[in-house]
Amino acid sequence: MTERTHDTLELGDIQRGVLSPRPTPYAATYILFRIDDRAHGRELMRRASEVVTAATDSMSPLGETWVSIALTCSGLRALGVPQESLDTFAWEFRQGMAARAKVLGDTGESAPETWETPLGISDVHVVLTALAPDPAQLEKAIDHARPAYHRLPGVTAIWRQDCYALPTETEPFGYRDGISHPAVEGSGIAGSNPLETPLKAGEIVLGYRDELGGVQTPQPDVLGRNGTYVAFRKLHQRVAAFRRYLKDSSTGPEDEELLAAKIMGRWRSGAPLALSPLRDDPALGADRSRNNTFLYEREDPAGFTTPPGCHIRRANPRDAAVAGAPRLHRMIRRGTVYGPPLAEGILEDDGADRGLMFTFIGAHLGRQFEFVQSQWMNDSVFFGSGDARDPIVGSNDGTGDFTIPRRPVRRRLPSLPRFVVTRGGEYCFMPGLSALRWLGALKD
Incomplete structure (x- = not known):
C-alpha cells in the first residue's frame, strides 16, 4: 500500500482526546481493563469505535463530554495483532514504561516495584478515559461508554482512578495548571502562545x-494512521x-511566594515571571x-x-538554543488532579493520597x-548546570540544589527532597x- 503523506488532518478519524x-472545571476518570478472551477484546474495540468521540465532534450528545480508548503493547498482543505489525511501533512503547524506569528517573521511591497494582504490569491492556464538566455528567459519560464493555466476561475492569479539575485550575501545590499547549497544523485549535509557530501535524498524530x-x-x-502515543502517569x-x-x-511570606515563583517560573496565579517579574498579577495569570x-x-x-532551571523553562525552553531544536521535543501535556486538597496553611502530611494523573500525547x-x-x-x-534536576518534579534525593541567578550573588536552595513520587x-x-x-474485525 502506498503511504499517504498529505498533511490535511483527518479529524473525523482522530480521537477527540488527542487534540x-x-x-474548566471538569471531572474525569481512568478505567483499566484486562483482556482474557481475544474475541471479547475485539468486540470491545468494535463497540468502542461507536462510543469514542472524534475530533470533529465539538459537542457530543451529552454536552462537553468525551470518551477515549488507548491500548498498551500487551493489549495489542492480547487482541492478536501480528508480531510483524507490533515490530513497527516505537520500541519504547514495545518495552513499556516500567522497563524504561531508569531513563525516566523512576528510581528509589518511584521505582516500578513500588507502583500501585496493576500499573506497570502486563495485565493492563486497555485504558478508557472519560471526561465531562462535572461528576454527574461524568457518570453519564461512563454510562454512555458502558455498552462497549458490558456483558463481555472476557474483559475485566481492574483499576479506576477518579480525577477532577477545580474552577481555579490549580494543582495540589497551588499553582494554576494547564496554561501552555502548542498549536498543531490542521487542527483548527489555537495554541496558547501566539509567538509560537504551530507544530507540524506529525509531531502529534501518526501518519x-x-x-x-x-x-x-x-x-x-x-x-497506525491517525493514532498517537500516550504516556499515563500517576x-x-x-x-x-x-x-x-x-x-x-524563605525569610517571610513575601519571600516565600517569590521562591515559589522562581521554582515554577510562574506565580501561583499563573502570571509568568517573564511578564511580571517583581510581584504577582492575578489578572494576568487568569x-x-x-x-x-x-x-x-x-x-x-x-x-x-525566569531561572533556567525552573520547572516551566525546563519543560519548554521555547526559543532558547538548547539541546538542538526545542520544537523537536514539544508535546501536549495534560494534568488532572486526584485526591482531596490539603487545607491551606497545613504543614504536616495528613496521609491522604493526592496528586496528578499526567498525560503526554505525541x-x-x-x-x-x-x-x-x-x-x-x-x-x-x-543549560550548563551539570546534573541538577527539576526542583518540583525531578527525581531529587536531598543532595541536589536549585540556583536562582541574581546580582551581585546568586541564590542557592540546597538539599532538594523529592516532592513528586x-x-x-x-x-x-x-x-x-x-x-x-x-x-x-481481526480474525485468527
Whole structure:
C-alpha cells in the first residue's frame, strides 16, 4: 500500500482526546481493563469505535463530554495483532514504561516495584478515559461508554482512578495548571502562545509529516494512521513537604511566594515571571490571551528573571538554543488532579493520597516524552548546570540544589527532597476510529 503523506488532518478519524483542550472545571476518570478472551477484546474495540468521540465532534450528545480508548503493547498482543505489525511501533512503547524506569528517573521511591497494582504490569491492556464538566455528567459519560464493555466476561475492569479539575485550575501545590499547549497544523485549535509557530501535524498524530519531514506510521496503515502515543502517569505530590521547604527556605511570606515563583517560573496565579517579574498579577495569570505570550532568549537569556532551571523553562525552553531544536521535543501535556486538597496553611502530611494523573500525547515517545524527562527534568547539561534536576518534579534525593541567578550573588536552595513520587504509569497507543474498527474485525 502506498503511504499517504498529505498533511490535511483527518479529524473525523482522530480521537477527540488527542487534540481538544479540556473544559474548566471538569471531572474525569481512568478505567483499566484486562483482556482474557481475544474475541471479547475485539468486540470491545468494535463497540468502542461507536462510543469514542472524534475530533470533529465539538459537542457530543451529552454536552462537553468525551470518551477515549488507548491500548498498551500487551493489549495489542492480547487482541492478536501480528508480531510483524507490533515490530513497527516505537520500541519504547514495545518495552513499556516500567522497563524504561531508569531513563525516566523512576528510581528509589518511584521505582516500578513500588507502583500501585496493576500499573506497570502486563495485565493492563486497555485504558478508557472519560471526561465531562462535572461528576454527574461524568457518570453519564461512563454510562454512555458502558455498552462497549458490558456483558463481555472476557474483559475485566481492574483499576479506576477518579480525577477532577477545580474552577481555579490549580494543582495540589497551588499553582494554576494547564496554561501552555502548542498549536498543531490542521487542527483548527489555537495554541496558547501566539509567538509560537504551530507544530507540524506529525509531531502529534501518526501518519503525517513531522518537523523533520519524516512520517511515522505503524503498520498496517489503517492501524497506525491517525493514532498517537500516550504516556499515563500517576504522580503523588507531597504537598506538606513542599510547603515546609518553601517556608524553611524563605525569610517571610513575601519571600516565600517569590521562591515559589522562581521554582515554577510562574506565580501561583499563573502570571509568568517573564511578564511580571517583581510581584504577582492575578489578572494576568487568569488571562488566557496574555499569560503565555512570551519568549526567553531575547529578553532573559541568562535567566535573571525566569531561572533556567525552573520547572516551566525546563519543560519548554521555547526559543532558547538548547539541546538542538526545542520544537523537536514539544508535546501536549495534560494534568488532572486526584485526591482531596490539603487545607491551606497545613504543614504536616495528613496521609491522604493526592496528586496528578499526567498525560503526554505525541508521535515520538523517545525524542519527546523520554527526552524531556531524562535530559531536561533530571539533568541540566543543556543549560550548563551539570546534573541538577527539576526542583518540583525531578527525581531529587536531598543532595541536589536549585540556583536562582541574581546580582551581585546568586541564590542557592540546597538539599532538594523529592516532592513528586511516581505511583505508576503506562505507555499506550491511542488508535484512530478506523483502527478501532480494524482491531474489532481481526480474525485468527
